[in-house]
Amino acid sequence: MNGQENGNHLLEVYNLVKYYPVYSRGIILRRVVGYVHAVDKVTLYIDEGKTLGLVGESGSGKTTTGKAILHLEWPTAGQVFFEGANVSEVLKSKDKKQILKIRKSMQMIFQNPYGSLDPRMTVFDIIAEPLKLHGHYSKEEINERVYKLLEMVGLEAYHAERYPHEFSGGQRQRIGIARALAVEPKIIIADEPVSSLDVSVRAQILNLLMNLQKENKLSLLYISHDLSSVRQICDHVAVMYLGKIVETANVEDLFSKPLHPYTQALLSAVPIPDPELKRRRIILHGEVPSAINPPPGCRFHTRCPYAKEVCKNKEPELREVEKNHFVACHLV
């Protein structure tokens, strides 16, 4: 997570910032009166074939981070490097070939399988669309690839001629996954891919994602608020709070030895399906503050049970406390 390792990772993100302007009321004299600090200097990297879990509560900026990495939301500042190439520069250039190449390598799976599939397209057309857009495929090749993808995600060939409304939520998410895999990406950004599914179907989709990842040597950015599922499928985890990464470590370290007070509270808040387990629960008081005027100093100090004077004034830097375990807290 530190900047010195430049160039060694498949995807590197440095000081990514995304602000959204807030306007005053009115039509003629609308002025910008502030900014929503959705993502504030996020630095992360993902290695080939690895999964990074990006966790946080609503409003923590995890989805915006995912979209800004893909430049679906153009970042306000910061750099994204994919295989060493600066994504912003490539996309701004007029080099269509390079643009398509980078777009092809990074695909997204969306949260809501009801909103992310066009209801007027057949499943075949939905999966074939990225293949057509990226060109160089003959009709036969597209045909072959679509049916292969359907098989890969556990759907039947006859499903190709059906429309999204004929499918259940879990099946729709499979279609979304097939579409994302169509152009053979190297990295997939999966934004809460199972949160709208029934519990008995979630494991199907999570296992499918993990298997596809292994088979295709995919990297995965798994965005989720569900810490239990993050534990099962991720190699590394980054915890976000109010636009900032507060802690990042490999999955075992983070779950067995969380160091940031927010991570500790977050983990202790998750109910565990075992009635005999007794554990200490940290109940955080108050709620996540507004991202328009984030608290000065450490953004978590308003809810932190250990907050000291320094936390109110000075913003803590993300520093390496143990090997590959980074924490942004003055008190660790």
Place this chain on the structure above:
Amino acid sequence: MSDSYILEVKNLQTYFFTEAGIVKAVDDISFNVERGSTVGLVGETGSGKSVTAYSILRIVPRPGKIVNGKVFFNGEELLSKTEEEMRKYRGKKIGMIFQDPNSSLNPLFSIEEQLTDTIVAHERISKQEARNKIIEMLAKVGIPEPSTRIKWYPHQFSIGMKQRIAIARALLLNPELLFADEPTTNLDVTIQAQVLDLLRTLKNEMKMSMVLITHDMGIIAEMTNNVVVLYAGKVFEVADTKTIFKKPLNPYTEALLATVPRLDIKKKLEPIPGNVPNLIELPSGCRFHPRCKYATQICKEQEPPLEEVEPGHFVACHHWRELE
């Protein structure tokens, strides 16, 4: 009519008569709630957990109809009461918290107006007294500065605060029984922890009984004494919470526990194949048989009865002995 039960539900059936066919949302559900305990109704989409609660309160929306069954609350049968009599129960003796506070609170009225409505529907009380009562309750559920915020409208509160207000409304008149329908599903985990903690504290303080509806096995483990596992409108298993987790005897309960990821241990997730069935065209025999790894011929042909396998432990499965 045992005195230790505050609620007894017997053979409840609620169907929705839609144009596409009859949806058997609740199909012969029976369970009891012991006085002072928390019973969890757990199930996935379409298992009938919400409709069960709606049926007990008799607020099933059209085209739904309660076709059969009996509901005893403190020994009194509710389904045969007139609408007029029923109103004396809703909100007064039985409170309810809904899943989404954004839609259960009316955006056009202030908190004071909405909560006063609840009080004056049941009690003859002056405005000032009602106001004091509301302020006291808002303070109890953790709304800061309740005497000012009572004038606020729902949109001025965050979602967690709105859910607290919904809880305040449900508890205003000291109900004996509280239904909480996925009360934390829309909330973030840290806020969920706050709300669950609040519910637990108030339940003990006010000596209520509670029916907690959820799909989250973690919440079930932390909050309930007894569990009713529902699948596609049927009761699949009933037991005390410990038994459900340690010794489930219904393949669905077992599969449900194996499929949910846990925070404290890394384990292999075992998915349940297939999907939750369509309630109009239910599978023959046992409704879970197309997804069940123990299914045999008899499961396709005969619906298993709910048998008491040990005192207090009920299972509906032809093969429960093999799971033992």
